[in-house]
């Protein structure tokens with residue numbers, strides 16, 4: 001795999017606070033593909049799926065799935081499937097270089113398009129997607145749990161269709177929701193796949209970035225969102241929640257890119273950092289250190305990138321969607 005572009009700041013983000021859970025006991029699965037467990041309530045209702053570790057280094061996803069399965073969280077209506085996305089990459093996790101095992105051959109969250117039907121493509125992640133496809137095709141509500149490189153509040157990334165925005169709004173524990181055109185939008189993510197990307201379909205996929213990859217708090221944050229997701233999907237009974245929703249719904253206004261592979265943040269910004277004034281300095285791009293500033297007033301900065309792949313972005317500027 002291509003090496004990551006790292007800088008001084010990156011090194012502040014390599015502390016792994018917990019040991020990855022052993023997922024070998026889930027290898028057999030119970031519905032066809034390995035590491036996929038499906039439970040049917042025996043009552044009619046939707047099919048909800050929770051997926052984790054599509055990226056092997058995002059180990060919180062496995063811990064959350066393990067808690068839900070071991071905690072006997074089962075559907076009371078419809079069907080619930082737990083999916084360990086990329087167990088092979090996960091198995092290569094090394095806490096001394098925790099950013100290295102994102103994938104085996106290819107980014108699994110970029111191969112949900114034409115790659116699937118191209119039989120000449122035998123990359124490990126494409127083969128895994130092919131194996132998962134029959135079950136994913138039957139899913140109505142999908143939560144794909146990821147984690148991110150920067151610290152800060154969780155953010156849900158999703159298609160801008162009304163069904164997706166409305167569903168995300170019902171999950172009050174998600175503080176930030178982001179839609180809009182992403183970097184490398186032509187390479188389909190799971191959240192863009194088939195029914196999820198179809199504006200006419202009511203099926204919804206949410207990609208949750210639950211917190212910083214290796215901070216233990218991402219496990220708790222992700223688990224709480226997962227439980228509320230299952231309630232809102234209708235496979236678990238709804239529990240009353242005291243928290244008032246303060247969810248911010250955002251749309252991308254600019255993707256921040258390095259120049260010649262070079263970018264440096266002006267400060268250690270967190271995910272969801274808010275800038276009231278346009279023209280606030282975010283960082284410096286390129287060998288000439290061109291200043292990158294917020295393009296609009298009331299601007300949010302989403303998902304700082306500290307282990308950048310060549311060609312990758314350095315985050316997004318976003319603005320609140322006004323109904």
Ligand SMILES: [Zn+2]
Nearest residue numbers: 055058146147
């Ligand atoms: Zn990820």
